[in-house]
Amino acid sequence: xxxxxxxxxxxxxxxxxxxxxxxxxxxxxxxxxSSIKGIDYSSEIRQLQKExxxxxxxxxxxxxxxxxxxxxxxxxxxxxxDYLDLMVKDxxxxxxxxxxxxDRAIVTGLGQIGRDRVFVVGQNKGRNTxxxxxxxxxxxxPEGYRKALIKMxxxxxxxxxxxxxxxxxxxxxGIGAEERGQAQxxxxxxxxxxxxxxxxICICIGEGGSGGALGIGVGDRLVMLEFAYYSVxxxxxxxxxxxxxxxxxxxxxxxxxxxxxxxxxxxxVDAVIPEPLGGAxxxxxxxxxxxEKYIVKTLRDLKRTxxxxxxxxxxxxxxxxGVSPAERLxxxxxxxRERIKAAIDKIHTKPKPVPAKV
Amino acid sequence: xxxxxxxxxxxxxxxxRKEMPEGLWTKCPACEHMLYKSAVEKNLxxxxxxxxxxxxxxxxxxxxxxxxxxxxxxxGDLKTSDPLGFKFRDTTYKQRIKDDEKKSGEKEAMLIGxxxxxxxxxxxxVMEPNFLMGSMGAVVGEKLCAAVDMAMxxxxxxxxxxxxxxxxxxxGVVSLGQMAKTSAAMARYDDSGGLFISVLTDPTxxxxxxxxxxxxxxxxxxxxxxxxxxGPRTIAETIKVELPEGFQTAEFMLEHGFVDMIxxxxxxxxxxxxLIDYCQK
Numbered sequence: 216x217x218x219x220x221x222x223x224x225x226x227x228x229x230x231x232x233x234x235x236x237x238x239x240x241x242x243x244x245x246x247x248x249s250s251i252k253g254i255d256y257s258s259e260i261r262q263l264q265k266e267x268x269x270x271x272x273x274x275x276x277x278x279x280x281x282x283x284x285x286x287x288x289x290x291x292x293x294x295x296x297d298y299l300d301l302m303v304k305d306x307x308x309x310x311x312x313x314x315x316x317x318d319r320a321i322v323t324g325l326g327q328i329g330r331d332r333v334f335v336v337g338q339n340k341g342r343n344t345x346x347x348x349x350x351x352x353x354x355x356x357p358e359g360y361r362k363a364l365i366k367m368x369x370x371x372x373x374x375x376x377x378x379x380x381x382x383x384x385x386x387x388x389g390i391g392a393e394e395r396g397q398a399q400x401x402x403x404x405x406x407x408x409x410x411x412x413x414x415x416i417c418i419c420i421g422e423g424g425s426g427g428a429l430g431i432g433v434g435d436r437l438v439m440l441e442f443a444y445y446s447v448x449x450x451x452x453x454x455x456x457x458x459x460x461x462x463x464x465x466x467x468x469x470x471x472x473x474x475x476x477x478x479x480x481x482x483x484v485d486a487v488i489p490e491p492l493g494g495a496x497x498x499x500x501x502x503x504x505x506x507e508k509y510i511v512k513t514l515r516d517l518k519r520t521x522x523x524x525x526x527x528x529x530x531x532x533x534x535x536x537g538v539s540p541a542e543r544l545x546x547x548x549x550x551x552r553e554r555i556k557a558a559i560d561k562i563h564t565k566p567k568p569v570p571a572k573v
Numbered sequence: 574x575x576x577x578x579x580x581x582x583x584x585x586x587x588x589x590r591k592e593m594p595e596g597l598w599t600k601c602p603a604c605e606h607m608l609y610k611s612a613v614e615k616n617l618x619x620x621x622x623x624x625x626x627x628x629x630x631x632x633x634x635x636x637x638x639x640x641x642x643x644x645x646x647x648x649g650d651l652k653t654s655d656p657l658g659f660k661f662r663d664t665t666y667k668q669r670i671k672d673d674e675k676k677s678g679e680k681e682a683m684l685i686g687x688x689x690x691x692x693x694x695x696x697x698x699v700m701e702p703n704f705l706m707g708s709m710g711a712v713v714g715e716k717l718c719a720a721v722d723m724a725m726x727x728x729x730x731x732x733x734x735x736x737x738x739x740x741x742x743x744x745g746v747v748s749l750g751q752m753a754k755t756s757a758a759m760a761r762y763d764d765s766g767g768l769f770i771s772v773l774t775d776p777t778x779x780x781x782x783x784x785x786x787x788x789x790x791x792x793x794x795x796x797x798x799x800x801x802x803x804g805p806r807t808i809a810e811t812i813k814v815e816l817p818e819g820f821q822t823a824e825f826m827l828e829h830g831f832v833d834m835i836x837x838x839x840x841x842x843x844x845x846x847x848l849i850d851y852c853q854k
Contacts, residue, residue: 388802389812393801397783397803398782398786398787399831402784402785402788405783406757406788407760425780426740426749426780426783433756445746447744447748447780448740457662457742458661458662467661470657470660470661472657472746473746530761536714536747536754537656537711537714538715539654
């Protein structure tokens with residue numbers, strides 16, 4: 216078992232956490248001193264810890280967009296493998312797209328979350344260099360999307376709900392990927408996921424980069440972790456195009472409104488799953504637990520809905536993206552009126568019960 | 574005679590390019606022939622020397638394609654609400670919209686409506702390359718969905734001419750969501766059994782290719798059109814390899830099996846009419 220305590224070492228502090236790093240260093244020095252000289256510094260250490268908690272609360276309660284991106288890309292942030300280990304019981308991985316190969320950037324398989332059997336589709340980035348190379352740094356190729364689709368169809372056949380965990384900088388831009396039709400693979404996924412006859416929950420656990428994230432991100436619910444980001448283009452890419460200078464990424468991140476808070480305000484994500492104090496990388500267990508709790512709760516709701524209604528709701532949820540709130544309300548009322556009218560018609564057209572012969 | 578100094582021009586200049594003298598002549602970017610402009614226009618904006626298809630505006634394309642005056646536009650005055658309040662450098666997204674409205678004469682990057690091609694009624698959606706590079710924002714997505722609804726209601730075939738740089742960055746995740754939205758609409762249309770002909774013109778990249786453009790029952794491309802997911806520059810920067818000749822062209826896509834046929838602009842009208850005839854139920 217890898218170490219799950221996720222100790223934040225001196226090198227793991229982000230550049231805006233300078234004060235937290237200082238406090239960490241002071242605490243370590245005190246601990247070392249007390250072990251060498253045998254003096255009890257525990258009250259001082261506790262004082263410092265309190266200070267650190269306050270500092271973390273202060274920093275993380277108002278992160279800028281660019282700082283959020285940095286947290287989402289933190290090297291110790293829990294990855295798909297952590298979720299699979301801690302959240303999914305009895306995971307059985309399914310490999311291959313039956314056509315070209317097996318893309319390691321997308322992992323699919325059957326498992327159990329809570330008491331529900333689910334089909335998990337997730338993007339994996341890899342923790343160390345070797346894993347990262349195998350996973351192509353979390354950038355899927357077309358075969359990955361085709362694998363996801365073929366396995367989701369399998370899940371549909373047996374009525375198993377799908378849970379997708381999104382964590383990718385974007386679909387891989389390479390010669391091979393273009394030759395094998397990256398665009399077609401993603402397009403097919405979008406189309407099929409919008410009419411898959413099982414509940415789909417999409418959770419953005421880290422980076423949600425553009426079409427690569429959307430390729431497994433169409434469903435009944437789209438939710439994000441608190442410090443994950445979800446964007447149409449990487450802040451660097453946007454800065455390079457609109458600012459003509461890649462180093463303007465912080466400005467681009469701000470303008471793109473890619474944080475969970477902004478997206479919730481724009482009604483583009485359905486919910487935000489809270490992260491523990493100081494970001495997911497400071498406490499993997501709590502993060503995974505929060506995600507699990509959300510999945511179990513939401514699955515209970517979605518499973519109760521009839522499949523046809525589920526698809527109808529999903530369709531109108533997608534159709535209302537980018538529609539102004541007033542227009543959305545108008546459509547809702549229209550739909551409601553139609554539903555009432557249909558119900559009344561149904562009552563009127565009901566054949567009158569034939570009185571029983573006496 | 575003194576030796577002529579070697580030109581120091583390295584093919585890249587920050588100064589704005591010097592425009593050709595207004596009107597008469599134009600240069601083909603493919604074969605570098607000097608062409609008489611009116612001759613090119615008479616030839617449907619195709620180079621008479623090398624068959625290079627020039628980019629044309631949506632209005633011109635509709636003019637070339639449909640029966641005379643048969644195009645009835647709908648939702649022509651739909652405008653973006655600028656959901657993010659996007660600001661960049663010293664300008665805003667709203668300002669960009671205003672500028673491009675003037676430049677292209679259209680209110681958004683897509684025109685939809687009912688039209689006739691050789692007497693066959695159909696729903697037509699054409700993208701406008703001069704409006705923010707034909708990028709897909711909330712309005713384009715909404716218009717395309719409206720076109721799909723119209724096609725479903727009236728049981729007519731749907732023909733979409735894509736010409737786009739992808740999703741519109743200025744609308745952030747809203748424009749990303751349009752990919753899902755248009756694909757969902759296409760799924761409905763597919764379920765209802767309608768014919769969807771997707772025509773890819775130069776350029777079709779990014780979010781548009783990765784959503785409705787690649788979902789056609791029949792996918793047609795114009796010769797030499799740039800078609801792909803990631804832009805060629807992005808790919809070259811990422812993998813740091815020189816890209817092969819003819820990479821991401823229509824011919825390349827045909828060879829790799831993602832396009833049904835390549836049709837010249839002059840044959841487009843008859844070809845679409847033929848397809849509609851074949852696919853009648």
